Amino acid sequence: xxxxxxxxxxxxxxxxxxxxxxxxxxxxxxxxxxxxxxxxxxxxxxxxxxxxxxxxxxxxxxxxxxxxxxxxxxxxxxxxxxxxxxxxxxxxxxxxxxxxxxxxxxxxxxxxxxxxxxxxxxxxxxxxxxxxxxxxxxxxxxxxxxxxxxxxxxxxxxxxxxxxxxxxxxxxxxxxxxxxxxxxxxxxxxxxxxxxxxxxxxxxxxxxxxxxxxxxxxxxxxxxxxxxxxxxxxxxxxxxxxxxxxxxxxxxxxxxxxxxxxxxxxxxxxxxxxxxxxxxxxxxxxxxxxxxxxxxxxxxxxxxxxxxxxxxxxxxxxxxxxxxxxxxxxxxxxxxxxxxxxxxxxxxxx
Amino acid sequence: xxxxxxxxxxxxxxxxxxxxxxxxxxxxxxxxxxxxxxxxxxxxxxxxxxxxxxxxxxxxxxxxxxxxxxxxxxxxxxxxxxxxxxxxxxxxxxxxxxxxxxxxxxxxxxxxxxxxxxxxxxxxxxxxxxxxxxxxxxxxxxxxxxxxxxxxxxxxxxxxxxxxxxxxxxxxxxxxxxxxxxxxxxxxxxxxxxxxxxxxxxxxxxxxxxxxxxxxxxxxxxxxxxxxxxxxxxxxxxxxxxxxxxxxxxxxxxxxxxxxxxxxxxxxxxxxxxxxxxxxxxxxxxxxxxxxxxxxxxxxxxxxxxxxxxxxxxxxxxxxxxxxxxxxxxxxxxxxxxxxxxxxxxxxxxxxxxxxxxxxxxxxxxxxxxxxxxxxxxxxxxxxxxxxxxxxxxxxxxxxxxxxxxxxxxxxxxxxxxxxxxxxxxxxxxxxxxxxxxxxxxxxxxxxxxxxxxxxxxxxxxxxxxxxxxxxxxxxxxxxxxxxxxxxxxxxxxxxxxxxxxxxxxxxxxxxxxxxxxxxxxxxxxxxxxxxxxxxxxxxxxxxxxxxxxxxxxxxxxxxxxxxxxxxxxxxxxxxxxxxxxxxxxxxxxxxxxxxxxxxxxxxxxxxxxxxxxxxxxxxxxxxxxxxxx
Numbered sequence: 009x010x011x012x013x014x015x016x017x018x019x020x021x022x023x024x025x026x027x028x029x030x031x032x033x034x035x036x037x038x039x040x041x042x043x044x045x046x047x048x049x050x051x052x053x054x055x056x057x058x059x060x061x062x063x064x065x066x067x068x069x070x071x072x073x074x075x076x077x078x079x080x081x082x083x084x085x086x087x088x089x090x091x092x093x094x095x096x097x098x099x100x101x102x103x104x105x106x107x108x109x110x111x112x113x114x115x116x117x118x119x120x121x122x123x124x125x126x127x128x129x130x131x132x133x134x135x136x137x138x139x140x141x142x143x144x145x146x147x148x149x150x151x152x153x154x155x156x157x158x159x160x161x162x163x164x165x166x167x168x169x170x171x172x173x174x175x176x177x178x179x180x181x182x183x184x185x186x187x188x189x190x191x192x193x194x195x196x197x198x199x200x201x202x203x204x205x206x207x208x209x210x211x212x213x214x215x216x217x218x219x220x221x222x223x224x225x226x227x228x229x230x231x232x233x234x235x236x237x238x239x240x241x242x243x244x245x246x247x248x249x250x251x252x253x254x255x256x257x258x259x260x261x262x263x264x265x266x267x268x269x270x271x272x273x274x275x276x277x278x279x280x281x282x283x284x285x286x287x288x289x290x291x292x293x294x295x296x297x298x299x300x301x302x303x304x305x306x307x308x309x310x311x312x313x314x315x316x317x318x319x320x321x322x323x324x325x326x327x328x329x330x331x332x333x334x335x336x337x338x339x340x341x342x343x344x345x346x347x348x349x350x351x352x353x354x355x356x357x358x
Numbered sequence: 359x360x361x362x363x364x365x366x367x368x369x370x371x372x373x374x375x376x377x378x379x380x381x382x383x384x385x386x387x388x389x390x391x392x393x394x395x396x397x398x399x400x401x402x403x404x405x406x407x408x409x410x411x412x413x414x415x416x417x418x419x420x421x422x423x424x425x426x427x428x429x430x431x432x433x434x435x436x437x438x439x440x441x442x443x444x445x446x447x448x449x450x451x452x453x454x455x456x457x458x459x460x461x462x463x464x465x466x467x468x469x470x471x472x473x474x475x476x477x478x479x480x481x482x483x484x485x486x487x488x489x490x491x492x493x494x495x496x497x498x499x500x501x502x503x504x505x506x507x508x509x510x511x512x513x514x515x516x517x518x519x520x521x522x523x524x525x526x527x528x529x530x531x532x533x534x535x536x537x538x539x540x541x542x543x544x545x546x547x548x549x550x551x552x553x554x555x556x557x558x559x560x561x562x563x564x565x566x567x568x569x570x571x572x573x574x575x576x577x578x579x580x581x582x583x584x585x586x587x588x589x590x591x592x593x594x595x596x597x598x599x600x601x602x603x604x605x606x607x608x609x610x611x612x613x614x615x616x617x618x619x620x621x622x623x624x625x626x627x628x629x630x631x632x633x634x635x636x637x638x639x640x641x642x643x644x645x646x647x648x649x650x651x652x653x654x655x656x657x658x659x660x661x662x663x664x665x666x667x668x669x670x671x672x673x674x675x676x677x678x679x680x681x682x683x684x685x686x687x688x689x690x691x692x693x694x695x696x697x698x699x700x701x702x703x704x705x706x707x708x709x710x711x712x713x714x715x716x717x718x719x720x721x722x723x724x725x726x727x728x729x730x731x732x733x734x735x736x737x738x739x740x741x742x743x744x745x746x747x748x749x750x751x752x753x754x755x756x757x758x759x760x761x762x763x764x765x766x767x768x769x770x771x772x773x774x775x776x777x778x779x780x781x782x783x784x785x786x787x788x789x790x791x792x793x794x795x796x797x798x799x800x801x802x803x804x805x806x807x808x809x810x811x812x813x814x815x816x817x818x819x820x821x822x823x824x825x826x827x828x829x830x831x832x833x834x835x836x837x838x839x840x841x842x843x844x845x846x847x848x849x850x851x852x853x854x855x856x857x858x859x860x861x862x863x864x865x866x867x868x869x870x871x872x873x874x875x876x877x878x879x880x881x882x883x884x885x886x887x888x889x890x891x892x893x894x895x896x897x898x899x900x901x902x903x904x905x906x907x908x909x910x911x912x913x914x915x916x917x918x919x920x921x922x923x924x925x926x927x928x929x930x931x932x933x934x935x936x937x938x939x940x941x942x943x944x945x946x947x948x949x950x951x952x953x954x955x956x957x958x959x960x961x962x963x964x965x966x967x968x969x970x971x972x973x974x975x976x977x978x979x980x981x982x983x984x985x986x987x988x
Contacts, residue, residue, distance in 0.1 A: 036847075065834060068642070068826045081836050081848065088826035089836035090641060092634070093664050099589075099631040103638025103646060104826070106587045106622040111642075111827050129634070132627040324624075331618040335586040336643035336825065338620055340763050343584040345610040347757045353578070354754040357568035358393075 030058040035082040045197030045223030045238075046076055046145045050083040052200050053114070053143075056207035057084060060255055067112045068104055072097040072126060075152055076118035076145035076223075084114075095126025098133035101140050102324070108334040109325050112211055113140035120150050123159040123178045130180075134187040137215040139323040141207070144180055144218075145197070147225040148236035155228030166233030181315060182301050184218040185294055190321040191217035192297070194312045196241050197224070202312060205253040205280075209314065212253070214275040215321040222310060235308070246304050248291070248313035250283040274319050282314065291317050367397050367422035369433040369556040371506075374446040375499075376439045378410030384499030385416040386749075387520055388506060393569050393751065394516045396561040398424040400897070402748050402973060407594070407688045413442040422561065426751065427898030428975045433556050434510075436502055438480065455554060457502065457509075476550060478505055483541050488534070497538040504542025509550070511557040514543070566754050568716075572745035573649075575716035576675050577602035578755065579723030580647055581610060584763050585673070587646035589624045589635035591654065594687045595743035596677035599649035629654035633661045633674065640671040641837060643768070643825035645727050649675035652694045653684070655701060655738075663702030664839040665736045666862075669812075669821065671766075672736035673726045677746040680971040689971030690743035692893055693943035698738045699921060699951055705859060709869050710921040711739045714896040716752040719745065722919070725874060731766040733869050734820060742942070744894045744973045767822040769809070774829040777805055811835045811846040812858060819865030866922060873920035876927050879903070880914050887987070888914040888934035889966075892948065894973060895940045901976035902983070911987060913938070923955060931958055938983055940966040942974050 021029035033054035038047050057064065064086035071077035073094035080089040092100045101115050122130045122144050133142070148161040157165075160180065161173045184192045191213040195203045203221065210217035222241050224230050230237045235244075249270075256277040272280040272291065282291065289300040297316035304311040331338070371388070375381035385401070392399040400419045406412040419429055431451040437443050437458045450456050452472040458464065460477025468475070480498040488494045507514055517539055525531040546552055576599050580588070590600040600623065607621045626632035632648045639646035650658065655676055665672045678694045680686035700707055709729060711722040723739055730737040769777075804815045809832055812821045824833035835846035841855045842848055849855075891899035896917055903913055916930045931937055931952065939949045946965040952958045966982045968974035 063830060065827055065830050069836075070638075086831055086834050088824070088834050089838075090638070091836055091838035091840070092637075093660055093839060096630060096634045096661065099626065099634025100638035100641070102624065102631075103587060103589065103635035103640070103644075104642040105638075106624070106635070107639040107642035107644030107646070108827065128627050129631055132631065136624070325622075328622055328624075329617075329619050330622050331613055331616065331620050335620065335622065335639075338584075338586065340584060342613075342620055343586065343611070344582055344757075347759050349610065350582070350755050350757045354566070354568050357570050358566075 024058055025061040026063065028058065030054060032086070033058045033064060033084055035080075035085045038079070038082045040075060040078065041227045043226040044075070045147065045221075045225070046079050047082065048197045048200065049143070049145055049203065049221055049223055050079045052203040053207055054083045055200070056204050056211065059204065060208050060211065062112065062211070066110070067114055069114050069116065070097050070101045070104065071116040072118070072121040074118040074121045074150070075225075076116055077121055079116055079145070080114075095121050095124070096129055097121070098126065098129035098138070098142070102133060102136065102138055105138055105140060105324070106330070107336045109139070109330070110334050113138070114211075115140050115142045117142065117144050119144060119146045119148060119158040119160040119180070123180060131187060134184060134189045134216055134218070136324045137188070137190060137321060137327070139215055139325070141210045141217045141219060143207070143210075144220050145223040146180065146220055146236070147223050147229055148177075148234065149225050149229040151225050151228055155225070162235040165235045166231065168228050168231050179301070179305060181218070181220045182298065182305075184220075185298050185301065185316050189218045189316075190215040190318040192220075192316045193218070193314045194220045194222075194310065196222050196245055196310070196312060198238060198242065199245070199312070202247070202251065205251050206314065208253040208255075209251075209274070209278075209280045212274050212276050212278045213317070213319070215318075215323045241310060244309045246286075246309040246311050248282075248284070248286045248289055248300065248311060248315060250285065251313055252281040254279040254281055272317060272319055280314065280317070286311075291315070365433065365556045366559050367420055367561065369420055370429055370431065371418045371420070371434045371436065372432045372446075372449070373416040373418075373436040374439045374442050375414050375416065376441070377405060377408060377412055377414040379499070380496040381414070381416070381438070381499050383524070384503050385418075387503055387517065387524075388512070389418055389749065390520055390569065391512045391516045392418070392420055392558060393564065394520070395513060395558055396564050397422065397558060398426065398563055398751055400426045400428075400750065402428060402744065404972065405688050407686070413439050420558065422563065424563065425897070425901045425976070427901050428973045430975055430977050434554075436506075438498065438502065455556070457505070459498070476509070476546070478502065478542070478545055483545065484538075487537070487541065493534070497534065500535055500538035501542040501545075504539035505546045506542075507539065508543045508546045508552045509554050511553045511559065513560065514539075564751060567751050568754050569749045570716040570752055571598070571747060571749050572713065572716045572719040572741050573598040573677065573747060574602040575719035575752075575755070576649070576723045576739065576741065576746070578606055579720040580673075580727070581606045582720070582757055583645060583724040583727035585645045585647050585727060586621050587624075587635065587639035587644050588621070588648065589626050589632040589639075589646070590648050591626050591629045591632045591650065593629075593651050593654050595679055595747045596649040596651050596654070596675065598747065599675055599677065629657040630661065633658040633672065636672055636674075637661060637665050637670050640730075641826075645673075645731075645763075647673035647675060647727075649677060651677050651679045651687075652697065655694055655697055659702045662708065662736055663704060663706050666702060666706045666708065667704070667839055668837045669734040669823070670837065671730035671734055673723075673730050673739070674736060675723065675739045675741065678740065678742040680969075686971045688743070690894065690973055691942050691969060691971065692740070692742055692895070693947065693969070694740065695941075695943070695947035696945075696950060698740060707866065707922075708735065709733065709737045709873060711737065711874065712892040712919050712921075713739065713741055713745065714893050714917065714919075716745070716750050717755060718919070720755045722874065728764040729872065731768075732764055732820070732872065733865060734766060734823060735865065735869075740893065742894055767820060769822050769824050769828070769833060771829050773802055774809065774824065774832040776802055777807060777809055777832055808845070809833050810844045812842065812844045812861070814861050814864065817864075818868045819861050819863070820868060870922045870924050873922065873924060875924065876919060876930070877917040878926075878930070879916070883914045883930070883933050885912045885914045886935040887912075887938070888916065888930065888936070889938040889940065889983070890916050890918065890948075891940035892918050895942060898974045898976045898979055899940050902979035905976060905980055906983060911983070913983075921951065923952070928956055931956065934962070936962055936964060938964045938966050938986070940974070940979055942968050944969045
């Protein structure tokens with residue numbers, strides 16, 4: 009069932025540099041449960057695209073299967089979307105990106121879609137450093153099939169039916185850093201102030217950008233004993249840094265204390281401005297990023313913010329030396345060797 | 359061709375080697391020399407699933423009549439593998455020849471009176487002439503080729519020029535190779551009466567034909583058809599498709615100005631990812647393909663269902679091999695027919711193409727890219743190990759430079775810009791649209807101002823697609839594997855789902871007459887009995903038809919090249935009382951396809967089957983048909 013969103017918008021909604029108001033970045037009305045963290049993330053994605061003046065049709069939205077994977081319908085209705093098969097979004101995104109390197113690829117997945125059935129593809133899309141945003145809406149459970157534990161549920165956490173998860177959880181952010189992801193961030197669906205700049209930075213990153221967002225499941229995993237509930241996450245969030253994303257050629261207005269501010273220049277000329285809260289953490293250093301994540305895990309806390317970034321990275325196209333022009337724009341004249349060459353090939357086979 | 363008792367240009371040689379000993383290139387030299395002498399020749403590799411140390415055979419049929427299938431009965435065995443020697447010895451036909459390495463004497467049990475033994479001390483000769491151990495091993499192979507040159511009358515200058523071409527750029531290797539050839543020549547001239555009664559004589563029977571493998575031809579077809587994205591996972595016997603694509607692409611697809619690649623090849627983590635990438639690339643407007651074999655097709659089933667239902671073009675090349683599971687991965691079979699035709703869950707079916715020669719591998723692969731975009735559904739090219747990995751004498755490849763890539767119904771930015779007019783925006787999801795009256799003259803107007811991804815504007819079941827990034831405000835939609843209406847909006851409404859499935863069936867009907875036509879072997883039907891064969895059964899079937907005709911048994915013949923079946927296919931089946939269906943699998947899968955799709959009466963269909971992993975022979979066909987007609 010699709011619901012019709014009311015078409016009335018306040019005429020005085022602010023407009024971005026392209027003349028669009030934020031509603032231009034919305035999608036159809038969500039069919040997820042009321043209060044679902046995923047809807048806040050969809051709104052954050054729309055907000056990030058609005059603020060960075062992105063033409064929606066220059067974005068391709070891709071997803072697998074699950075509650076999270078339904079969301080591409082709920083933001084950017086002027087973008088093409090591909091709701092593919094369970095756990096296989098990375099491969100579809102890889103093919104799409106190879107066909108046209110000029111679009112922004114936004115992949116949305118869930119913890120079941122990524123950490124279980126899709127683990128193989130998740131691992132390999134990181135290895136290839138595909139230029140995309142890979143956002144996991146992580147709630148530690150399977151919502152669409154009514155609340156089974158997922159592989160990111162913490163050992164010892166209790167689900168709605170009261171049963172305790174026996175198995176170790178997979179920490180996707182640690183895994184992404186370990187595998188060589190060149191942008192790894194973690195956030196909480198209830199913290200839009202942090203999430204929007206992270207998404208903006210992820211979109212400007214020239215390689216694989218992983219954003220793990222804890223997004224409580226209000227229906228099946230928002231109970232006492234769950235480490236993915238709103239209350240638990242609010243109480244246990246530890247932030248690496250306050251963060252601003254500064255688009256290309258904008259003046260940086262810092263209001264942080266001196267000595268704690270770090271500017272990271274992104275490939276496209278934009279900047280990430282960080283106000284560090286964690287002392288022993290350097291976002292450009294994989295080892296200290298890994299240590300910081302592990303230290304907070306030991307304390308039962310969730311470290312959020314930008315965890316690691318390598319702004320000067322080479323994506324898959326750089327590695328395999330594809331043409332700067334998108335492959336899907338090449339013409340027959342550029343692709344077909346023609347009959348003269350075929351005559352020569354024939355001659356070589358006699 | 360019998361000539362004073364001599365079997366000139368009509369014999370079978372089998373080389374029995376140990377794999378990994380460099381025999382492949384020496385044996386190929388023999389084939390190429392016969393080819394250069396203008397005589398029809400067909401080599402077959404019969405090799406183990408192993409890298410080094412196990413028995414491997416290379417069987418070459420020389421046939422002045424141009425028969426390209428395998429033939430039973432070995433006229434000359436080159437037995438250089440001690441492991442397989444007892445069987446190799448037994449396999450020589452009465453009156454045939456057994457060439458072996460006589461560095462050690464043959465054991466006493468090798469005592470057949472009905473064959474001629476030709477002992478050449480290959481190892482001793484090489485040990486005396488070459489000091490390096492690897493050279494001693496490699497040149498043993500070249501010495502027996504030299505011996506064959508004298509025994510079977512291979513023109514020595516032909517061998518010399520082939521060696522020269524093979525080692526172009528490594529000239530230092532030419533001299534020792536020629537020396538090894540001459541060692542073989544000299545030894546047999548001195549010790550045996552040359553030539554034997556099985557011998558070669560130069561002919562001009564090949565015209566401008568080429569010697570080429572199906573896998574390379576498929577790769578070249580993909581290059582010519584404009585494929586830019588190849589994703590794959592290694593699996594025998596399909597691996598050399600992408601190897602060849604990579605080789606040709608690095609030669610013909612590099613931008614002359616920037617030096618950058620006008621293609622992308624990704625070795626995926628598995629077959630699931632490979633086809634996912636292909637679907638992603640095609641969705642985004644690049645021509646893309648993957649190649650695999652039976653087990654890979656199984657893994658791709660889920661994604662094939664998605665591509666079918668979401669109507670994303672996809673080209674899959676299935677180089678079939680023997681057996682369920684890992685079966686016999688280095689042996690040939692046509693046993694993925696049903697798996698491919700109905701791959702995936704739910705109601706799905708896919709167009710298949712059945713090339714029978716490397717030339718057709720080239721053509722049908724290129725056609726597959728047009729067909730998949732015209733039909734917006736996966737198209738599977740069904741070859742097999744025999745066609746893919748062996749060299750075949752085939753007609754030269756032809757490309758018409760005026761041919762344009764047919765991208766099917768894709769709306770451009772300009773067309774989307776013109777999509778103005780009355781909006782039908784108030785339609786709810788699931789509600790039937792009112793357009794689609796069948797007129798295809800002005801498709802844009804029939805959208806009534808609102809693009810609908812799954813609207814059947816032309817009444818042929820094929821909707822109009824848009825490529826991401828085409829237009830700022832028109833043409834975007836969410837592609838999904840779950841049910842949706844004509845405007846790509848999610849719905850679980852039963853009527854809408856059924857309407858969509860019925861439209862997909864209309865598309866299937868459209869496909870029937872869009873696919874390549876069958877080949878008919880007669881102007882008009884002349885018999886009540888007919889025979890149907892496809893792919894690599896073709897060579898042996900053609901030979902069997904001639905042999906049967908010699909015995910007074912006349913059969914009308916049809917070689918289908920595609921599924922779904924067109925009207926002329928149905929007419930052919932309907933106008934015969936008895937139809938033999940030749941195929942290389944146990945379960946008569948092609949026959950099943952006819953029964954399922956056409957409702958053909960099973961009583962009139964007679965299966966002729968081969969499923970031992972080797973290519974079917976004319977004798978097998980002959981015997982099975984004769985037994986039935988008795």
